Every structure is written in structure tokens, then in C-alpha cells.
Amino acid sequence: MTDDELLAHIRASGDTAAFGELVRRHEVRIVTLLRRLTAGDRALADDLAQETFLAAFRHLARFRGESTLATWLVRIAVRQYLSEVRKRRPEPVEQLDEASDAVDLDARIDLDRGLAHIRDEQRLALVLAHEHGMTHAEIAELTGWPLGTVKTHANRGRAALRAQLEEGNDDRR
Secondary structure, X not given: OOHHHHHHHHHHHOOHHHHHHHHHHHHHHHHHHHXXXXXXXXXXXXXXXXXXXXXXXXXXHHOOOOOOHHHHHHHHHHHHHHHHHHHOOOOOOOOOOOOOOHHHHHHHHHHHHHHHOOOHHHHXXXXXXXXXXXXXXXXXXXXXXXXXHHHHHHHHHHHHHHHHHHHHHHHHO
């Protein structure tokens, strides 16, 4: 079954097992996004992912199909993250997803450490733009920020991340 067919079935029947299948299909993407946004805080990311899927289940009737289900879930996840940021600023925790290639692992470690040390808004703009391929306009719509603010966060985030990565490379010498 496609996501759309599965959604139609869930809406008609309220089948929670079928919704579990949708969660299984999309949880890696959502958890990965949230781990990056929370600077590697796995517990917080997992909690936000759970809240994302609960909110999605509660609001399935609101999904109009104007975007893909994956995009809709990303939007919910980002809103959950923004809500959490407003409540508290998470401490960076330097934990990483598993990676098979040592070089790739080093790059991911550097990237995660760099992202952990930049402002939340900058990290959000960078992750959505570069890892999820969203345009500045889409990020503005999703976050409610003016387009100029999104561009500023993205530009400042890139500069801050570059500085963090360069500083990390200097430390290794």
C-alpha cells in the first residue's frame, strides 16, 4: 500500500496498527531530523518524534494532501521542536548516529559538533535547507519567520558552522 492508500484506510477505520506502519516508514527521517535539531540529544529527539506522531494521528483529518505525508510530518516535527525551544534551550549532547565509514563518521562528528554550537534558529534553517532540501520560502512558511529572517539565519548559520569546523580542524593539528 502507498502512504495515501494507508492514510485512507486509517481515516476510514481508525486502525492504529496501520498507523504504526506509517510511523515505521517515516520514523528514521523524523528522528534523524530531530536529533540534528536538538544537537544530538537523543532522548529529547525521541520524545519530540513521539509527540510528532501523536500529533499526526490526532490531526489526520487536517492532512489535505497538498504536500507529501513526509513533508507534513517534517512540518509537525519542526513545530514540536520550536515549541520545545521556546520552553527551554537544550544542552548540546555529543552523541551520533552509527555510520559505517570512518571518514564519513569523522565528517558527521565534526558536523554534529559544529551544529551543536550554533544558535537554534541557525541550526534549524541549515538543517531544513541542506538536509531536507527546503527553500527559504518553504522554511519561512513552516516557521512563520519572514523570508529575510530565514535568509539571515541560514547565512549566519553557515558562517558560524564554518567557523566551528575550522576551529575544530585547528584543534586537531
